[in-house]
Amino acid sequence: xxxxxxxxxxxxxxxxxxxxxxxxxxxxxxxxxxxxxxxxxxxxxxxxxxxxxxxxxxxxxxxxxxxxxxxxxxxxxxxxxxxxxxxxxxxxxxxxxxxxxxxxxxxxxxxxxxxxxxxxxxxxxxxxxxxxxxxxxxxxxxxxxxxxxxxxxxxxxxxxxxxxxxxxxxxxxxxxxxxxxxxxxxxxxxxxxxxxxxxxxxxxxxxxxxxxxxxxxxxxxxxxxxxxxxxxxxxxxxxxxxxxxxxxxxxxxxxxxxxxxxxxxxxxxxxxxxxxxxxxxxxxxxxxxxxxxxxxxxxxxxxxxxxxxxxxxxxxxxxxxxxxxxxxxxxxxxxxxxxxxxxxxxxxxxxxxxxxxxxxxxxxxxxxxxxxxxxxxxxxxxxxxxxxxxxxxxxxxxxxxxxxxxxxxxxxxxxxxxxxxxxxxxxxxxxxxxxxxxxxxxxxxxxxxxxxxxxxxxxxxxxxxxxxxxxxxxxxxxxxxxxxxxxxxxxxxxxxxxxxxxxxxxxxxxxxxxxxxxxxxxxxxxxxxxxxxxxxxxxxxxxxxxxxxxxxxxxxxxxxxxxxxxxxxxxxxxxxxxxxxxxxxxxxxxxxxxxxxxxxxxxxxxxxxxxxxxxxxxxxxxxxxxxxxxxxxxxxxxxxxxxxxxxxxxxxxxxxxxxxxxxxxxxxxxxxxxxxxxxxxxxxxxxxxxxxxxxxxxxxxxxxxxxxxxxxxxxxxxxxxxxxxxxxxxxxxxxxxxxxxxxxxxxxxxxxxxxxxxxxxxxxxxxxxxxxxxxxxxxxxxxxxxxxxxxxxxxxxxxxxxxxxxxxxxxxxxxxxxxxxxxxxxxxxxxxxxxxxxxxxxxxxxxxxxxxxxxxxxxxxxxxxxxxxxxxxxxxx
Numbered sequence: 001x002x003x004x005x006x007x008x009x010x011x012x013x014x015x016x017x018x019x020x021x022x023x024x025x026x027x028x029x030x031x032x033x034x035x036x037x038x039x040x041x042x043x044x045x046x047x048x049x050x051x052x053x054x055x056x057x058x059x060x061x062x063x064x065x066x067x068x069x070x071x072x073x074x075x076x077x078x079x080x081x082x083x084x085x086x087x088x089x090x091x092x093x094x095x096x097x098x099x100x101x102x103x104x105x106x107x108x109x110x111x112x113x114x115x116x117x118x119x120x121x122x123x124x125x126x127x128x129x130x131x132x133x134x135x136x137x138x139x140x141x142x143x144x145x146x147x148x149x150x151x152x153x154x155x156x157x158x159x160x161x162x163x164x165x166x167x168x169x170x171x172x173x174x175x176x177x178x179x180x181x182x183x184x185x186x187x188x189x190x191x192x193x194x195x196x197x198x199x200x201x202x203x204x205x206x207x208x209x210x211x212x213x214x215x216x217x218x219x220x221x222x223x224x225x226x227x228x229x230x231x232x233x234x235x236x237x238x239x240x241x242x243x244x245x246x247x248x249x250x251x252x253x254x255x256x257x258x259x260x261x262x263x264x265x266x267x268x269x270x271x272x273x274x275x276x277x278x279x280x281x282x283x284x285x286x287x288x289x290x291x292x293x294x295x296x297x298x299x300x301x302x303x304x305x306x307x308x309x310x311x312x313x314x315x316x317x318x319x320x321x322x323x324x325x326x327x328x329x330x331x332x333x334x335x336x337x338x339x340x341x342x343x344x345x346x347x348x349x350x351x352x353x354x355x356x357x358x359x360x361x362x363x364x365x366x367x368x369x370x371x372x373x374x375x376x377x378x379x380x381x382x383x384x385x386x387x388x389x390x391x392x393x394x395x396x397x398x399x400x401x402x403x404x405x406x407x408x409x410x411x412x413x414x415x416x417x418x419x420x421x422x423x424x425x426x427x428x429x430x431x432x433x434x435x436x437x438x439x440x441x442x443x444x445x446x447x448x449x450x451x452x453x454x455x456x457x458x459x460x461x462x463x464x465x466x467x468x469x470x471x472x473x474x475x476x477x478x479x480x481x482x483x484x485x486x487x488x489x490x491x492x493x494x495x496x497x498x499x500x501x502x503x504x505x506x507x508x509x510x511x512x513x514x515x516x517x518x519x520x521x522x523x524x525x526x527x528x529x530x531x532x533x534x535x536x537x538x539x540x541x542x543x544x545x546x547x548x549x550x551x552x553x554x555x556x557x558x559x560x561x562x563x564x565x566x567x568x569x570x571x572x573x574x575x576x577x578x579x580x581x582x583x584x585x586x587x588x589x590x591x592x593x594x595x596x597x598x599x600x601x602x603x604x605x606x607x608x609x610x611x612x613x614x615x616x617x618x619x620x621x622x623x624x625x626x627x628x629x630x631x632x633x634x635x636x637x638x639x640x641x642x643x644x645x646x647x648x649x650x651x652x653x654x655x656x657x658x659x660x661x662x663x664x665x666x667x668x669x670x671x672x673x674x675x676x677x678x679x680x681x682x683x684x685x686x687x688x689x690x691x692x693x694x695x696x697x698x699x700x701x702x703x704x705x706x707x708x709x710x711x712x713x714x715x716x717x718x719x720x721x722x723x724x725x726x727x728x729x730x731x732x733x734x735x736x737x738x739x740x741x742x743x744x745x746x747x748x749x750x751x752x753x754x755x756x757x758x759x760x761x762x763x764x765x766x767x768x769x770x771x772x773x774x775x776x777x778x779x780x781x782x783x784x785x786x787x788x789x790x791x792x793x794x795x796x797x798x799x800x801x802x803x804x805x806x807x808x809x810x811x812x813x814x815x816x817x818x819x820x821x822x823x824x825x826x827x828x829x830x831x832x833x834x835x836x837x838x839x840x841x842x843x844x845x846x847x848x849x850x851x852x853x854x855x856x857x858x859x860x861x862x863x864x865x866x867x868x869x870x871x872x873x874x875x876x877x
Contacts, residue, residue, distance in 0.1 A: 038154030042463035071185030074107035099168025137524030184235035240327035310670035354392035407434030416676035429680030431642035487677035735860035
C-alpha cells in the first residue's frame with residue numbers, strides 16, 4: 001500500500017514539472033514574436049551613387065549640342081529645419097501660407113545663370129487660387145501606430161515631418177525622402193529680388209521681361225542679392241539635369257573598375273557599366289553624330305530579388321532601334337552617368353497600327369490590348385484608335401502640335417521565376433491619370449508626346465513620392481522606374497470637350513487644369529497621409545479610388561462654376577449654335593456618364609461628397625475627411641480594381657468619339673530572363689472560367705436601378721401582359737378566379753410568393769441573364785450582345801421541358817405545352833430587353849417574380865403545378 005502511494009506521489013510530481021514545461025514550450029512556439037525590421041528598397045538602391053546629389057558637381061562642362069537641360073528651372077528640394085522655418089521670412093496674414101522650401105538651383109535660364117549652384121527660397125505665388133490649393137493640401141503631421149508598423153515593414157515615410165505643424169505641399173515634397181534628393185522642374189516661375197534698404201521683396205522679376213529684351217531693375221547687392229522664387233503650380237519630379245538622344249552601341253572594351261559584380265545575379269553574365277553611344281545628328285537626321293562613352297549603372301535588385309532595370313543586352317533591345325533618350329549628369333570624373341532611359345520610338349507620332357471605327361476600337365481594347373504580354377516582352381507598341389475617321393492617315397493627321405490629352409495609366413505585374421504574389425489569381429496593378437501634350441522634339445524637330453503623370457501613390461519601400469512626375473522619373477528611372485520590370489499601358493485620350501479650354505465671354509474653364517488641381521491636392525494629402533504620416537491602401541482608399549475621387553470632384557466643380565455664373569448662363573443662351581456650346585453640352589453628358597460610373601449605387605460616398613465641397617473652395621475644413629469603411633468601398637465599387645476602372649473609363653470616352661493612342665511597354669530595356677510581364681486583371685483574373693461569371697454577377701447585383709430603369713421595366717411588363725393574357729385565355733391555359741374555388745390559406749399564398757422570388761425568379765435570372773449575358777457596361781458591340789441574348793433565350797426555353805422531365809417532375813406536362821413555352825419565351829425576351837437597358841439583376845428578378853406569382857396565385861398556375869396537393873402531402877408527413 002505504501003509503495004502504491006509513493007508511485008502516485010511520484011506521478012503527481014512528474015506532472016507538476018511536466019505541465020509547466022509543456023506550457024512554456026507552447027508559449028515559446030506560439031507567442032507573437034517581434035517582427036524584424038525590413039530594409040527598404042530605397043536603402044538598397046542608395047548603395048550605388050546614381051541619385052546621390054554629392055556625386056554630381058553643380059558646375060557641368062556639358063556640350064549644349066549633345067545634351068539639353070530637362071527644364072528651364074531644375075534643382076533639388078531641401079527641407080528647412082524647424083528653427084529655419086521660424087527664423088526665415090515674415091509671417092503674413094492667415095490667408096497666405098508659410099509653406100516654403102530651399103531650392104538648390106542646378107539649371108536656370110540664361111538671363112539668371114548666376115543663380116546656378118545657389119540655394120534659394122522657393123515659395124508659392126500669393127494668388128488666391130494658388131493659396132487655396134496650398135491650404136487644402138496643408139496638414140499637421142502626427143505619426144500613428146499604423147505608420148510606425150508600416151515603417152517596420154520597410155516602407156518609406158516622411159519621418160522628418162513628424163510633429164511638424166502646418167506642413168504644406170512644398171514641405172511634404174521636400175521631406176518625402178530622408179536625403180533631400182527630390183529633384184524637380186519648375187514651371188511658371190517668377191523671380192523676386194530683394195530690396196536691402198527696406199528689408200522686403202522687390203516687385204516680381206518676370207522671366208517674360210528678360211525674354212522680351214527689357215533689362216529688369218535689380219536691387220543693389222550691398223546686403224543680399226539672393227532672390228526668392230515663386231511658383232503657381234506643383235513642381236514636377238524629374239530624373240537628371242540633362243538629356244540626350246543616342247544610339248547605344250554596346251559596352252566598351254576598356255577596363256571598368258566599377259563594383260558591378262556586387263549587384264549582378266550569379267545567373268547572368270555581367271558587362272561593365274561603360275557604354276559607347278553615338279549621338280543623334282540634327283543636321284543629317286541620323287545617328288551619325290559624335291561617339292561618346294557614358295556610364296549606365298547596373299542597379300541592385302530589390303528585396304524580392306527583382307532588378308528594376310538591367311544593362312544586360314541593353315544594346316540589343318528592339319525598343320531601342322530608333323534610339324534612346326538618356327537622362328543624367330556628369331560625375332566628378334567627367335563621365336555622363338545615365339539615371340533614366342526612354343525609348344524614342346514610344347513617343348513618336350507614328351503608330352504601329354491604326355484602328356478606325358468604334359466597334360473595331362472596342363474589340364481591340366477588350367481582346368488585344370493586354371493579349372499575351374509574355375510574347376511582347378522587351379517590345380514597345382503604339383496603336384492609334386479613331387472611332388470616327390475613315391482612313392488611317394486621317395486619324396494620324398488629326399493630332400497636331402499643342403494638342404493635349406488625358407493619360408489613363410495602368411501597369412501590370414511581374415511574373416516568371418521572380419514572380420510577385422497574385423492573391424486569388426489577381427494582378428491588381430496600379431492606376432493613375434496624367435497629361436500628354438504634342439510637342440516638337442528639340443533634337444529631331446519631329447512631333448512627339450511629352451507625358452507627365454499625376455501619381456496618387458501610397459507610401460512604399462521604393463521611395464516613389466506621390467506627386468506630378470515626368471515620364472522619365474516615374475517610368476524610366478533606373479532605380480525605381482517601372483519600364484524594365486512591369487508591363488505598362490498609357491492610353492492618351494483626346495476628346496475636345498475635355499482637352500480644349502472654354503472661353504465664355506472672357507471666363508475661362510479648363511477641365512484638364514481643374515483635374516490637375518484636384519489631383520495636386522490629393523497627391524499632397526497622400527504625401528503626409530492626411531496628417532497621419534501614412535497613406536495606406538484599402539478597398540476604399542487607394543490610387544484608383546482617390547484618382548477617380550479627384551475626377552468626381554472636378555465634375556462637381558465645373559457644374560457649380562457653370563450653374564452659379566450668370567455670365568456663362570447668358571453666353572450659353574445667346575450662342576445656341578456655337579461649336580463651343582455643343583462641346584460644353586458633350587462635356588455635361590460625359591460628366592453625367594462618368595458620375596454614374598463612379599457612383600454606381602446612386603449614393604455618393606460621404607468623404608467624396610465632402611471633399612468635392614472642400615476642394616471646390618466652398619468649405620474651409622481641412623481635417624482628414626477619408627474613410628476606410630466597407631460601405632465606402634461598396635458605394636464606389638467600380639473603382640476598387642485598377643483594371644476595371646481603367647477599361648470602363650476609357651470606354652466611356654471612346655463611346656463619345658474620343659481619339660486614343662495606346663502606348664504599351666513590356667519590360668523594356670536590358671534582358672532579364674527571370675521575370676515575365678503579367679497583365680493586370682479583374683477579380684480572379686487568372687481563372688477566367690471563374691472571373692467572368694463572378695464579375696458579371698457583381699456588376700448586375702451592384703447596379704441599383706433608377707427611376708428610368710423601373711419605368712422601362714413597368715412598360716415592358718405592361719406590353720407583356722397585353723400579349724400574354726389574351727393568348728393564354730384564348731388557348732385555355734390561363735383560368736381566372738381559381739384560388740376562390742380551391743382556396744389557399746393566407747400563409748400558403750405568402751409562402752408561395754416568397755419561394756417564387758428565390759426560385760424561379762432570382763435563380764433563373766442569375767443563370768440565364770446575368771451569367772450568360774455580357775453586362776451592358778462591358779462595351780460589347782450590340783450585334784454581339786444580341787447573339788448572346790438569342791443564345792440565352794434558347795437555353796431558357798430548353799431548360800423548362802428538361803427540368804420537368806428530370807428534377808421538377810411537378811412541371812410535367814405543363815412545361816412541355818406549346819402555350820407555356822410561348823409565354824415563357826416572351827418572359828425571357830422581356831427580361832433580356834430590360835436587362836440590356838438597366839444592367840440590374842433586381843429589375844429582371846422583380847419582373848419574373850410578378851409574372852410567376854400572378855400566374856400561380858390567380859390564373860390557375862397552382863392547379864397545373866399541383867401546389868395544393870403538394871402542400872397537403874407535406875403537412876401529412
